Amino acid sequence: MIYVDDYILFEPSVKPLYKKSNKDYWFLFKDNKLLTLKNENQVQIPRWEHIDDLNISIYNIQYMGAFCGYNCYCGEIVDDIWDEENFAFLDLKTLSKTVDENTYTLSSKANLLLNWLKLNQYCGVCGSKMHKKDSSSERALVCFKCGNTTWPRTSPAIIVAVTKGDKLLLAQNRQFPNRLYSVIAGFVEYGETFEECVKREVYEEVGIKVKNIKYFGSQPWPYPNSIMIAFTAEYLDGEINVDGEEIVHADWFSKEEILGMYNKSRSIGSKLIEWFIENY
Ligand SMILES: [Zn+2]
Known part of the structure; x- marks a missing residue:
């Protein structure tokens, strides 16, 4: 203990x-x-x-x-x-x-x-039923037929607050209810670093380049098995050009504009927005 x-x-x-x-x-x-x-x-x-x-x-x-x-x-x-x-x-x-x-x-x-x-009721190798591993110290599921063992896994996703001068980049995601604005987020691809993912996601979704990527914090994200790794970054280059698929609109917003449209929550996306409001 x-x-x-x-x-x-x-x-x-x-x-x-x-x-x-x-x-x-x-x-x-x-x-x-x-x-x-x-x-x-x-x-x-x-x-x-x-x-x-x-x-x-x-x-x-x-x-x-x-x-x-x-x-x-x-x-x-x-x-x-x-x-x-x-x-x-x-x-x-x-x-x-x-x-x-x-x-x-x-x-x-x-x-x-x-x-x-x-998500792990059956073995990913042979398809047999998985069983709880009989152990006092390890949380795992094991296949009695082929021996495959699986542990609770976490899929990382990044979330990033991009600033330009005294403004923050916010985007409207097609899937969000009521088309709420939020900071940019996305899943880390296989073999990708978090920093690469930040650059790629921001570029893919809104067409801009960023610099000074800094770690901000993290939060478990059970949808269904992720963790959000949060960063701040600064605008480097480019004009906003949304992908039109995932993101329907994006823009730079001032602190005053954000205060009028923002719903506080315990999510790390909300904490990034609070960080911006307190520091800009
Ligand atoms: Zn198996």
């Missing part, structure tokens, strides 16, 4: 690290929506004491590790009928606008773990 105050909050583990308690956290999903507790307008993760007497069937129960000394479990709810008024199912994007950083990160971890199990 290595929980150290606010230095190491989460201890990943396959087997329970602490004695089972009524205060243990339960991250339960149904159709990719998380079961949350509504408590005086605050959204919270249910503890065992909240769900113990609910008559629900949970499958795929996984031990995630411990947060601040409390065990964390995740699983999926089978039941179709739900009439508990103190609870609500929220998707993670909605959750990101209402909860604190730790709750959001833990919920993403839970979703990533369940997604990994869903």
Whole structure:
């Protein structure tokens, strides 16, 4: 057990690290929506004491590790009928606008773990059923037929705030609801460095070149198994010319313009925009 105050909050583990308690956290999903507790307008993760007497069937129960000394479990709810008024199912994007950083990160971890199990039910080599590896220290799925082993994998994606003078590059993605503006993002290709990916994505999507690419931060991104690696960069060369497929419109926006159209959330894209607002 290595929980150290606010230095190491989460201890990943396959087997329970602490004695089972009524205060243990339960991250339960149904159709990719998380079961949350509504408590005086605050959204919270249910503890065992909240769900113990609910008559629900949970499958795929996984031990995630411990947060601040409390065990964390995740699983999926089978039941179709739900009439508990103190609870609500929220998707993670909605959750990101209402909860604190730790709750959001833990919920993403839970979703990533369940997604990994869903996406790896069968062996990628021989097609046989995969089984949980019997080990107290390693989280893995193994094929009993051919021995293929798979571990939870993370696909990196980059996200970048590009500035030009006192303006920020924002783009409208075709797939975003309501055509919201956002910073540029995209998946890292095989064998690509993050810096190469930043240059390529910005060039592909809006036709400009960037310089001074700097690491900003990262965030698990469970859609279904990614991590966002965030950067800042400066305009180098070129005119905005959107690809017309993924991006329908892009432009340089001032701080004042952004303040009038921006919805704060726990997503790292939102943090990049906050960084711009605070520093420009
Ligand atoms: Zn196999």
